Amino acid sequence: MRFGASAPDADIQRRFLPKEAVVRLYAVVAAGGFRRYATYRVATAAGVFTNTVFGFIMAYTYIALWDERPQLGGYDLSQAVTYVWLGQALLMTCAMMGGGFEDELIERIRTGDIAIDLYRPADLQLWWLAGDLGRAAFHLLGRGVVPLLLGALAFDLALPASPLPWLAFLTAVLLGVVVSFALRYLAALSAFWLMDGAGVLQITWLAGLFFSGMLLPLTLFPGALGELARLLPWSSLLQIPADVLLGKRTGWGLVHAYAFQVGWAAALLGAGRLVQSAATRRVVVQGG
Amino acid sequence: MDERPRTGGSPDPGTPPRTAGGRPYADGPGTAGPPPPTGHLRQADGPRPAEHQRPTEHPRPADRLRTLRSGLRVYGLIAAMWMRSTMTYRASFAITALGNLAATSFDFVVILLMFTHVDSLAGYSLPEIALLYGAAGTAFGLADLAMGSMDRLGRRVRDGTLDTLLVRPAPVLAQVAADRFALRRLGRITQGLLVLGYALLTLDIAWTPLKAAMVPMMLLSGAAIFASMFVAGAAFQFVAQDAAEVQNSFTYGGNTLLQYPPTVFAKDLVRGVTFVVPLAFVNWLPALHVLGRPYPLDLPHWLAFTPPLVAALCCALAGAAWRAGLRTYRSTGS
Numbered sequence: 001m002r003f004g005a006s007a008p009d010a011d012i013q014r015r016f017l018p019k020e021a022v023v024r025l026y027a028v029v030a031a032g033g034f035r036r037y038a039t040y041r042v043a044t045a046a047g048v049f050t051n052t053v054f055g056f057i058m059a060y061t062y063i064a065l066w067d068e069r070p071q072l073g074g075y076d077l078s079q080a081v082t083y084v085w086l087g088q089a090l091l092m093t094c095a096m097m098g099g100g101f102e103d104e105l106i107e108r109i110r111t112g113d114i115a116i117d118l119y120r121p122a123d124l125q126l127w128w129l130a131g132d133l134g135r136a137a138f139h140l141l142g143r144g145v146v147p148l149l150l151g152a153l154a155f156d157l158a159l160p161a162s163p164l165p166w167l168a169f170l171t172a173v174l175l176g177v178v179v180s181f182a183l184r185y186l187a188a189l190s191a192f193w194l195m196d197g198a199g200v201l202q203i204t205w206l207a208g209l210f211f212s213g214m215l216l217p218l219t220l221f222p223g224a225l226g227e228l229a230r231l232l233p234w235s236s237l238l239q240i241p242a243d244v245l246l247g248k249r250t251g252w253g254l255v256h257a258y259a260f261q262v263g264w265a266a267a268l269l270g271a272g273r274l275v276q277s278a279a280t281r282r283v284v285v286q287g288g
Numbered sequence: 289m290d291e292r293p294r295t296g297g298s299p300d301p302g303t304p305p306r307t308a309g310g311r312p313y314a315d316g317p318g319t320a321g322p323p324p325p326t327g328h329l330r331q332a333d334g335p336r337p338a339e340h341q342r343p344t345e346h347p348r349p350a351d352r353l354r355t356l357r358s359g360l361r362v363y364g365l366i367a368a369m370w371m372r373s374t375m376t377y378r379a380s381f382a383i384t385a386l387g388n389l390a391a392t393s394f395d396f397v398v399i400l401l402m403f404t405h406v407d408s409l410a411g412y413s414l415p416e417i418a419l420l421y422g423a424a425g426t427a428f429g430l431a432d433l434a435m436g437s438m439d440r441l442g443r444r445v446r447d448g449t450l451d452t453l454l455v456r457p458a459p460v461l462a463q464v465a466a467d468r469f470a471l472r473r474l475g476r477i478t479q480g481l482l483v484l485g486y487a488l489l490t491l492d493i494a495w496t497p498l499k500a501a502m503v504p505m506m507l508l509s510g511a512a513i514f515a516s517m518f519v520a521g522a523a524f525q526f527v528a529q530d531a532a533e534v535q536n537s538f539t540y541g542g543n544t545l546l547q548y549p550p551t552v553f554a555k556d557l558v559r560g561v562t563f564v565v566p567l568a569f570v571n572w573l574p575a576l577h578v579l580g581r582p583y584p585l586d587l588p589h590w591l592a593f594t595p596p597l598v599a600a601l602c603c604a605l606a607g608a609a610w611r612a613g614l615r616t617y618r619s620t621g622s
């Protein structure tokens with residue numbers, strides 16, 4: 001099946017659906033994403049257990065490192081340990097190792113089911129974004145909060161007492177999720193040309209793991225590697241939200257951090273739209 | 289199916305490739321063929337693997353041995369089938385093997401990055417940590433290659449595809465372990481061996497024949513201990529179907545833990561992984577002896593030679609857990 005010059009989705013949506021209905025549509029999709037992940041309670045509990053185990057292991061290695069070099073990377077010991085537990089809380093939320101919608105989208109592209117999606121009166125990118133935001137909301141509540149609480153019970157964490165830093169943190173997390181989505185959406189769209197997205201996905205999650213700061217805060221990366229890592233979009237996933245919560249980004253620094261995240265989100269979402277329109281115009285959908 | 293090696297004696301293992309999980313590319317090219325002749329599933333005169341009879345009476349040692357032999361043979365056949373299937377897409381295999389190597393290297397990159405800031409971590413130098421890392425990584429890599437598919441058992445219980453394995457006249461454990469045998473996991477073993485090689489070349493150890501023999505002993509016993517965790521974790525999934533992640537805490541988490549010296553961790557945690565989940569026997573106790581380092585919990589140094597015994601015990605316990613788990617299995621019926 002070949003799509004003509006006019007991609008149908010956005011047009012239909014503009015013509016037939018009133019604005020409130022459009023907003024409601026995506027809200028329903030997001031709620032569906034939340035509920036879908038919330039269904040698997042045993043798996044969630046098992047995941048919390050794993051996040052906690054890894055949190056403990058990493059916290060002890062950080063303590064050993066900061067014992068040798070207090071104030072390493074601009075963090076004191078309790079801030080460093082807090083960073084570990086924030087990493088465990090955001091690992092699933094920001095999908096640093098992948099594991100959101102992308103496998104499913106690739107499978108739909110491979111089988112040709114994507115043709116049905118393109119004829120729906122909804123925008124493809126916004127549809128998947130809404131679903132991924134729902135997933136992220138669940139993972140923040142289901143997989144993020146409990147490990148962070150357990151970490152706070154076992155270690156002395158540098159968590160702010162007032163609500164404002166938390167609000168700033170949640171905003172940074174939201175932007176981080178959007179950047180993460182935009183990256184994974186681009187990776188998934190490569191399946192239009194490659195059919196098998198496994199290799200691209202693997203590279204994406206390897207890069208996500210390395211450059212998000214999940215392994216070690218990016219401030220500890222040496223020289224040019226560190227500077228590069230702090231400029232890449234993946235730093236929006238963990239490094240920036242963690243720095244916001246730890247009070248490293250306030251005032252203009254906070255505005256700068258948000259601008260960085262919004263800039264990457266806009267650039268990557270825009271790139272996603274370009275690739276999407278190229279794909280739907282020129283690529284023959286399988287199985288038609 | 290025609291090129292399947294045929295050895296006399298034991299019953300035909302049935303049709304391993306055709307319905308493995310109902311996946312579209314489950315049977316590699318060349319394996320599709322006519323269904324096996326009937327009569328294989330109920331071979332009255334041939335020896336039947338003991339695992340298939342509900343164990344009402346205690347199995348005799350000869351039966352045990354026959355089950356083991358048939359299990360190894362089935363494992364080999366299924367693994368060979370998956371290898372052929374993998375090798376059809378050589379480029380994809382090369383990329384995923386490299387990716388596997390890169391992903392496992394990240395752990396060591398973290399340690400290298402840490403050592404750009406410090407000269408020692410919790411009293412241990414980089415080559416010393418590399419020895420711990422290489423030993424744990426290689427042992428875990430071997431176990432992951434052989435038994436890494438065990439964590440798919442929960443999924444099989446959930447979607448009912450375990451039933452397919454139960455009706456085949458072959459040990460279920462061998463079938464589950466060999467399912468989706470992934471040669472790309474050689475990447476992890478390669479990476480572990482590289483780090484181990486670096487450690488052995490840079491460390492200044494007064495080698496004796498005994499100490500030298502401890503290195504391969506450590507890798508093999510460690511692999512057996514990790515393999516028993518994979519089996520025990522799978523047995524747990526008979527009960528807690530969705531909890532594959534709990535298993536990951538002990539296997540992948542245990543591997544991460546053992547990459548660092550015990551002095552990094554709190555005493556209670558070290559006690560836990562010595563006496564409750566005997567991970568310390570994988571590399572800490574033997575490697576610290578090789579390095580001539582004091583033990584974290586004032587344990588006697590002869591414990592350095594016990595990993596083979598601990599591994600045997602772990603395997604026996606995991607086997608018992610597996611049989612118990614399999615007995616409780618009820619099909620989803622869907």
